[in-house]
Amino acid sequence: MSEREKRSLQIESEYEGERVDVALAALLGISRSAVADLLNAGEVLQGKKPLVKSDRLRAGDRIQVLMPAAIDPLDFTRVVSEELNVVYDDADVVVVNKPVGVAAHPSPGWQGPTVLGDLISKGYRISTSGSEERKGIVQRLDVGTTGLMVVAKHEDSYIALKNQFRVRTVTKVYHALVQGHMDPAEGTIDAPIGRHPKEDYRFAVVADGKASITHFSLIEFFPGATLLKVELETGRTHQIRVHFSALRHPLVGDLAYGSDPVLASKLELKRPWLHAMELAFDQPSTGERVKLEAPYPDDLKRALALLGSKS
Numbered sequence: 001m002s003e004r005e006k007r008s009l010q011i012e013s014e015y016e017g018e019r020v021d022v023a024l025a026a027l028l029g030i031s032r033s034a035v036a037d038l039l040n041a042g043e044v045l046q047g048k049k050p051l052v053k054s055d056r057l058r059a060g061d062r063i064q065v066l067m068p069a070a071i072d073p074l075d076f077t078r079v080v081s082e083e084l085n086v087v088y089d090d091a092d093v094v095v096v097n098k099p100v101g102v103a104a105h106p107s108p109g110w111q112g113p114t115v116l117g118d119l120i121s122k123g124y125r126i127s128t129s130g131s132e133e134r135k136g137i138v139q140r141l142d143v144g145t146t147g148l149m150v151v152a153k154h155e156d157s158y159i160a161l162k163n164q165f166r167v168r169t170v171t172k173v174y175h176a177l178v179q180g181h182m183d184p185a186e187g188t189i190d191a192p193i194g195r196h197p198k199e200d201y202r203f204a205v206v207a208d209g210k211a212s213i214t215h216f217s218l219i220e221f222f223p224g225a226t227l228l229k230v231e232l233e234t235g236r237t238h239q240i241r242v243h244f245s246a247l248r249h250p251l252v253g254d255l256a257y258g259s260d261p262v263l264a265s266k267l268e269l270k271r272p273w274l275h276a277m278e279l280a281f282d283q284p285s286t287g288e289r290v291k292l293e294a295p296y297p298d299d300l301k302r303a304l305a306l307l308g309s310k311s
Contacts, residue, residue, distance in 0.1 A: 011061040014210075020044065021053035022195055024065065038065065084118045087148070088292055092157035092284045094124055095150045097294040100271055104140040104149065115149060126151060129158040138162050139172075142238070147174070147276025148294050152284075160284035165235065173278035174230040175219065175296070176240055177303070178249040179260060182226045185218035189243040193236045202256060203238045205246045212236045214243045222307040224263070225252055229277075241272060252303070267303040275300055 007028075015023040021039060025032045035044075035053070042050040043066035051063070084102060088095035096115055098104075105116045116137065120126060127136035129152070136152045138161040152158035164170045194209030196202040213233035220227045226249070230240055238257075244250055245257035253259055253269035264270075280291040296304075 005067050007065045007067050009063045011057045013059040015057050016059045020051050020055045098141050098149050100146050103143050105137050125153045127154050127158040129155045144271035145274050146297050148279040157284040171280035172232045175275050175277045176228050176230050177252045177273035178226050178244050180249050189214040193242050203242050267306050269303050
């Protein structure tokens with residue numbers, strides 16, 4: 001662990017009106033409890049004023065933070081996932097097919113494998129842009145979500161990819177298995193998402209949340225479930241899980257958002273049935289469109305086979 005550093009942050013417009021603990025957790029890549037510890041210790045300042053977690057931020061605010069001892073991603077290369085497959089690699093970016101049980105990047109309390117740690121251990125160059133724990137990360141998948149994820153190798157490609165995500169030219173297509181039969185089976189969910197008002201570990205559709213848009217269409221009906229193609233227009237934390245739970249069609253296996261545990265057990269699922277199936281972006285140097293696909297992992301294929309056998 002390295003010595004503690006002082007970091008100065010300028011708040012961008014996307015965090016306008018956000019609580020300081022929520023915003024700093026996202027910006028610094030640490031848990032809200034870790035941010036709360038810093039706030040309680042008086043180590044988050046605006047000018048000379050110590051902030052408290054309920055303070056609201058404004059775009060342009062300058063915040064000084066005495067960081068906890070930084071986590072070195074190399075510390076996590078001792079835990080390497082043999083299932084992490086590199087599906088695309090050039091001078092600017094690397095794209096992996098992330099397996100279940102692998103986090104995008106190191107974080108306090110996580111001792112398992114990470115995409116960042118695995119790539120570094122294999123000798124890949126990673127951009128130094130981003131927070132200490134998220135260097136090169138422009139797109140994240142949950143530990144329990146499989147599929148395609150892109151990482152920037154240097155600062156220019158990091159900036160280019162971040163801009164593509166910001167202006168929504170990156171195509172992100174997921175396949176999701178939801179409970180029940182969707183009716184209609186094609187449509188758009190436009191509902192703001194924010195932190196759950198009572199449970200910090202979850203998110204929810206809330207009136208003062210951030211704009212969140214999800215498009216979906218039918219792939220196949222199964223007994224008691226619907227396989228959907230899902231395309232994200234925005235990229236909020238847990239967006240797909242939250243939106244379909246709000247429609248009372250939670251993802252099969254997603255116990256945190258209301259899925260039936262009996263069904264999950266019958267299908268031998270230990271995580272939400274969700275896979276980042278397709279990813280398309282403009283190659284940062286040439287502008288050429290890169291289009292990639294990743295097949296279903298074994299646990300998701302097995303769940304579909306078990307569902308099919310019940311029909």
